[in-house]
Amino acid sequence: MTTQEQLHQWHELAQQLRIDSIRATTVAGSGHPTSSMSSADLMAVLLTNYLHYDFDNPHHPNNDRFILSKGHAAPLLYAMYKAAGVITDEELMSLRQMGSRLEGHPTPVLPWVDVATGSLGQGLPIGVGLGLAGKYLDQLPYNVWVLLGDSETAEGSVWEAFDHAAHYTLDNLIAIIDVNRLGQRGQTELGWNTQAYANRAKAFGWQAIEIDGHNLTEIDQAFSAAISINDRPTVIIARTKKGKGVASLEDLGGWHGKALKPDAAKQAIAELGGERHITIQVAQPEPGQPTLLHPQPLQLPTYKQGAEVATRRAYGDALKALGAAQPDVVALDAEVSNSTYTEDFAEAYPERYFEMYIAEQQMVAAAVGLQVRQYKPFAATFAAFLTRAYDFVRMAAISRANIKLVGSHAGVSIGQDGPSQMALEDLAAFRAVGNSTVLYPCDANQTAKLVEQMSDRQGIVYLRTTRENTPVIYGIEEEFSIGGSKVIRSSDQDQATIIGAGITLHEAIKAGDRLKNEGITVRIIDAYSVKPIDVQTLHQAANDTEGNLVVVEDHWQEGGLGAAVLDAFAGIGDLPSYDGPPLQLIKLAVHHMPGSGTPEELLHAANIDADAIVEAVKSQVRHLIGTRV
């Protein structure tokens, strides 16, 4: 039984959370007080009685995890931090100001925020990743709490999470849906029909508990039931009122994302019982430490020069090798592990492999969740289908997440399957992600060396692999630094430079041979590190070859390797400037929608094969030296 004293304590804290949400947003002049107020009772009980969290040690392995999926309720989260005694009231009042850690939506600039939220529907799938970490890797009893808004359940990604959480019996995952009925522009789709939410959740295999989200006893009982069950995840569907506690706001439209004016705030605070500054002692986690195996020396796979090996095959081999050496490497795949070759890791280390089925958003979100617990997730699918998770990748960058994404079957060179399976925009998409790394190997040995480096690389690291077999051109002793490149052919007489990566590097080599037979010597650069790109080597080549550059890529003409090379010659930030001969750069890339055909036919039709390269180089050399060629 809940005592009157306990009820009073919760109520007082809830009112404080409401008041602080109002105060902070009023000072900021913007923000979401009403969406914070609807969840205040839920959070008061959670913070006081259920959350186990060492604020002095956010990385404590056995900390509960809390994700504010409805990130716009950031004022509530920050008010909770104040109540926990870890930020001052003064800092709380810096909400949304330049330089403040208290951004408009939570980000890991704050040490207690594991992941950025604010793109709705992402908190629960990330919570699945944390749930997997807790149950299967850490094997620690911490719980993962996720507070969702009701509107965000319209996102399919939320149902990917419902599906996967049940499949993996994540009894450590507790979702709380704040059903305040009002979205940004009016009533949500399901309004207060909490039964509809419950039916859906149950059909997906969850325990679903409907409560009055302002009844503190019901909240307490629901949390208690959630942590007691051990065969499925729990969702608490809490009927609430937006702006709860202030008559002029409560359950009224037109108040989404609006701060109160100072006078109205004053009145609201009075109505809520006046300012208070309670600090509560949040429960400490039990001691706990995951048992990881010891790292072993890495034995990368090696391939004989001249052998024909697909880089996706080498990815699979290297990942398995990495798995043997590094116990914190984890792999994910979206039901195509026999195409990406994640399957080898899955067979060798089933306890560190998570099948994500065809749910790319959930896959990337799970990777983000896993890396919160310091695991190194490698997630793979066809490169084309990583576009499905682009918003998750974007947000992962804001989360300062360290994840490794691998896209196979890039470009027209996949052949007969046709354009739906061809990634032609992935380089552009991944380059345009904050602090990302984009790698595109051309052979198996290079792939293995790059996979090794991905493991410890910070940020969003993307590796593009090729479906087709390609010749191994590098010896096993070669090293490939991120940010570097390889000059494959070079002489004092080079008249032009061909820059390729992945599949087109092999076309460049063929073109180089043919040009040589015609008396034209070219430099060939393997730009396997698309981002960061090797500016210095490109500048040197342009200097040495009269500015004649031909870039060739199996990608739409926008934003890919060609764009990376152009950027190397633009004045950007601290990049070294180029003072050589005027650039005569020809970009060979995909211009027209491809269809089906053989890889060779499609490379030719797209004008990115050796024929096209030869022609491009000749047009440059002709242009500069008149009739000499």
Place this chain on the structure above:
Amino acid sequence: MTTQEQLHQWHELAQQLRIDSIRATTVAGSGHPTSSMSSADLMAVLLTNYLHYDFDNPHHPNNDRFILSKGHAAPLLYAMYKAAGVITDEELMSLRQMGSRLEGHPTPVLPWVDVATGSLGQGLPIGVGLGLAGKYLDQLPYNVWVLLGDSETAEGSVWEAFDHAAHYTLDNLIAIIDVNRLGQRGQTELGWNTQAYANRAKAFGWQAIEIDGHNLTEIDQAFSAAISINDRPTVIIARTKKGKGVASLEDLGGWHGKALKPDAAKQAIAELGGERHITIQVAQPEPGQPTLLHPQPLQLPTYKQGAEVATRRAYGDALKALGAAQPDVVALDAEVSNSTYTEDFAEAYPERYFEMYIAEQQMVAAAVGLQVRQYKPFAATFAAFLTRAYDFVRMAAISRANIKLVGSHAGVSIGQDGPSQMALEDLAAFRAVGNSTVLYPCDANQTAKLVEQMSDRQGIVYLRTTRENTPVIYGIEEEFSIGGSKVIRSSDQDQATIIGAGITLHEAIKAGDRLKNEGITVRIIDAYSVKPIDVQTLHQAANDTEGNLVVVEDHWQEGGLGAAVLDAFAGIGDLPSYDGPPLQLIKLAVHHMPGSGTPEELLHAANIDADAIVEAVKSQVRHLIGTRV
């Protein structure tokens, strides 16, 4: 009651569909015979008795629509076309060959394919768009049939579709899930648990019918029940066997996406009763024509020069005006219509507005479905959240769809809400879409003129709008062609050129004023058409200003406006080549993860405000003319 004769006819056709799927893939040497075979009985009954479709007139308004969401079963679809008598057996045998209309996955290169499939989980949400068109716009009784694979139900987008179809009571939408239990790499998540599928579908408000997908009578009854119900959509959950009918394939792993060798094919065909060449008469649709209002003269909104108006506000005004003039314009929004200002259209033309709630994938998919029926869908949300639907945009381009997407709240200039709400990759992402158009207006009058042109523009057209108010700089008489630009400032003495668009154009103007005060005259170009970009005007400016270009954009440094400008100077396809003075191009763009702050603070911190532009121009001019400045 089903007669024996009828059962025999269906069976014979089903066997032919299986045989033809085997034959075509064996000739091609690749493809998906077994995934075709599991659905053959379902499709035989559909084609013979339920589909109403005029193959001579694919645009017949009252045609039923059929979407093969499990696009890898393309051989089955093509076999159906042969059975319908619209492709020859010879063409069927051209499957997956270069130049054939019969690509590895279906695309609208074939006149009876409305939309490309092959990225799983997209057919049903597109079907929702067609269902909306049929029920609410065309108001015609045609049905929309969607055949899904079981694996693809793991995609959240499928549940967005379940949700929206029920919300809009799309009784004209019939989903058929081919539960053949086997995904690409083994058992699917739910296996043959058809009840789990049914429970989920029912919880989302659908009629769900579980059948044996090889029992022709059950199939017939299920289709009959599906077209009879009139208060909800129907899903038929058909338990099937992959490779059905051939003992060496049936329900066996390891056969996904594998063609049979000729000998094995011969044996399989014999087992299926041998080749046959039945042609069936598909039922014609009833006559029907939607009643559209007559177009009216367009009266675009106009704005006074000097007024402060957000371009998102102008989008809302222009869309409403377009709605008044063009009865085929339809609007969609993802629960932020009061931010994007779609709400004005929604209020004026509620019958042509569809609230998509927070489900951006479903929103874009619905737009694709609507344009199949020749409507002109404008779909808007925050630009950042369009990343959620990137795979749908990619596939829409393969569908040759004509859709208009509008992203508001672009860039750091949104201010306090923080990075999760800031689109900083949208220009890169949309530029890297086949045959796309990317527009980025800086003022209200320009926005209105561009919105007008979007309406008739083919392909994927993207408009980026700004949250903040910006001054109206153009008179109402100005015209803005797609592919053009505006030279805002120009003189014979220009020493450099500043290129901006949207919010940064205003910073460029401020910078231009300040530089003028310091005796440096600059050209200023408004590059509102980011793709296609105005190559000629850029070349002219580079010629006139010693190659000194400063490009400034509120976007990550990769793939956006700066990249578009660089591309204008690269040799790409048929672009005119540049022969002017060497380019000294400085790209100003966002380099570091922003936080919260005022728009001015954030523009300044990102080094993309007037201060940064002034400094960049000075560095260029200094570089060229020594101590003159």
